[in-house]
Amino acid sequence: MNIAIVKYNAGNTQSVIYALNRLGIEPIVSDKAEVLQRADKVIFPGVGEASTAMNYLRACGLDTIIKNLQQPVLGICIGLQLLCRYSEENNTECMGIFDVTVRRFQPSEEQKATLKVPQIGWNNLFDMHSPLFAGISEQDAYVYFVHSYYAELSPYTIAKSNYCLDFSAALQRDNFYAVQFHTEKSGTVGAKILDNFLQL
Amino acid sequence: MLTKRIIPCLDIKNGKTVKGINFINLIDAGDPVEQAAYYAQAGADELVFLDITATVEGRKTLIELVKKIAREINIPFTVGGGISHVADVDALLKAGADKISINSSAVRNPEIIGQMALEFGSQCVVVAIDSRNLNGQDIVHTHGGRVPTTLQTLAWAKEVQERGAGEILLTSMDHDGTKSGFAKQLTGTMSHMLEIPVIASGGAGTKEHFAEIFENDDASAALAASIFHFREVDITELKQYLVQRGCPIRTISKNLIA
Numbered sequence: 280m281n282i283a284i285v286k287y288n289a290g291n292t293q294s295v296i297y298a299l300n301r302l303g304i305e306p307i308v309s310d311k312a313e314v315l316q317r318a319d320k321v322i323f324p325g326v327g328e329a330s331t332a333m334n335y336l337r338a339c340g341l342d343t344i345i346k347n348l349q350q351p352v353l354g355i356c357i358g359l360q361l362l363c364r365y366s367e368e369n370n371t372e373c374m375g376i377f378d379v380t381v382r383r384f385q386p387s388e389e390q391k392a393t394l395k396v397p398q399i400g401w402n403n404l405f406d407m408h409s410p411l412f413a414g415i416s417e418q419d420a421y422v423y424f425v426h427s428y429y430a431e432l433s434p435y436t437i438a439k440s441n442y443c444l445d446f447s448a449a450l451q452r453d454n455f456y457a458v459q460f461h462t463e464k465s466g467t468v469g470a471k472i473l474d475n476f477l478q479l
Numbered sequence: 480m481l482t483k484r485i486i487p488c489l490d491i492k493n494g495k496t497v498k499g500i501n502f503i504n505l506i507d508a509g510d511p512v513e514q515a516a517y518y519a520q521a522g523a524d525e526l527v528f529l530d531i532t533a534t535v536e537g538r539k540t541l542i543e544l545v546k547k548i549a550r551e552i553n554i555p556f557t558v559g560g561g562i563s564h565v566a567d568v569d570a571l572l573k574a575g576a577d578k579i580s581i582n583s584s585a586v587r588n589p590e591i592i593g594q595m596a597l598e599f600g601s602q603c604v605v606v607a608i609d610s611r612n613l614n615g616q617d618i619v620h621t622h623g624g625r626v627p628t629t630l631q632t633l634a635w636a637k638e639v640q641e642r643g644a645g646e647i648l649l650t651s652m653d654h655d656g657t658k659s660g661f662a663k664q665l666t667g668t669m670s671h672m673l674e675i676p677v678i679a680s681g682g683a684g685t686k687e688h689f690a691e692i693f694e695n696d697d698a699s700a701a702l703a704a705s706i707f708h709f710r711e712v713d714i715t716e717l718k719q720y721l722v723q724r725g726c727p728i729r730t731i732s733k734n735l736i737a
Binding site (some may be wrong): 291293294297298301315316326327328371392393394395396397398399400401402413416418419421424425439444461463464465466467468469470 | 480481482483484514517524549550551554555572573574575576603646669671673674675676699700730731732
């Protein structure tokens with residue numbers, strides 16, 4: 280299978296490459312339109328800040344290339360946020376695949392003693408409804424999150440998690456899938472989700 | 480619900496795992512990659528690798544080791560020990576580490592906390608604090624806990640948060656190696672004072688000690704070494720025990736094959 284990873288300035292792609300290697304896949308990392316368009320599936324990972332990443336994607340035309348991809352695409356972490364319409368992180372207009380706003384976690388005064396921002400660690404998924412989560416029961420569905428911003432619940436939500444409030448742990452619209460958590464660091468559950476994406 | 484993290488720590492010297500009792504008398508406890516894989520499947524939530532190799536050759540060995548670990552294991556891991564430059568962090572993150580931990584170098588030059596956070600994001604900058612009580616005051620120590628500084632532990636914790644640290648790994652030197660429980664009071668005070676997560680370290684001897692430190696949210700995570708390495712506490716059993724105690728804990732399914 281021909282899997283491409285989008286190369287850009289917010290990528291910690293090494294962990295994603297290793298996770299795919301463990302599933303027997305040797306991905307191509309590229310920022311070239313023809314390579315991305317030709318791939319069977321495209322992964323859009325990322326760790327970083329929204330406005331810097333969006334500026335970079337716009338400057339090299341990658342935003343248009345990504346938006347027009349026809350095959351299954353998986354956004355991970357900031358990848359999910361950049362596929363949304365708008366992020367509160369430095370007031371960033373994003374790609375708008377999902378008509379969803381990305382907001383910063385605001386623990387209430389009561390929550391502040393226990394809920395730290397960023398959320399760092401393993402949290403559970405619920406209301407999962409997508410082939411992405413095939414074979415994963417709610418009681419097993421712990422995945423690893425590191426984030427200060429979250430996508431609101433929306434008609435595109437295919438899995439929820441709770442931190443301060445219920446938020447979109449995963450989104451889907453047509454061929455675009457996205458997860459807020461790090462599949463590549465989420466143990467066997469994460470590997471299963473990545474494998475499910477490869478099977479789409 | 481966000482769960483409490485159980486973190487085995489592997490001390491590395493020249494590519495092998497060691498564990499000091501009160502940081503002296505090192506005993507070889509095995510191969511780091513093999514141990515990392517064992518802990519990942521047993522249910523460890525993260526791993527910490529602390530490199531105590533001082534030589535230049537040793538540092539190159541570390542990068543190779545980090546690559547091997549990243550290829551092998553599918554949970555997050557932190558690498559610490561002897562990191563003092565942005566370039567060190569860059570090399571470790573590129574090799575596949577998720578976070579780095581700094582200790583003496585942050586005390587020597589606090590500005591590097593901000594530089595590293597700006598360059599790579601706060602989420603990957605862990606500041607380790609070794610604290611020892613001297614005449615009734617909690618004082619930061621460096622060089623593996625041997626050298627006292629003039630810094631008060633809680634004031635230093637607040638400062639590193641403000642400078643951009645994403646997490647604090649607090650080791651109580653008074654408790655380390657004693658197996659008599661974590662420093663609940665100091666850790667709890669720090670945890671409730673800060674906005675960033677605090678990892679408790681030093682003193683774990685039994686399953687009950689983990690339950691105690693997670694009560695009242697006194698720590699976001701707990702770290703231990705020898706009790707895991709010598710299987711005095713089994714991680715899978717520990718997590719089952721904590722679930723029974725009502726603690727939010729990630730459990731691992733045995734029937735999921737990926």
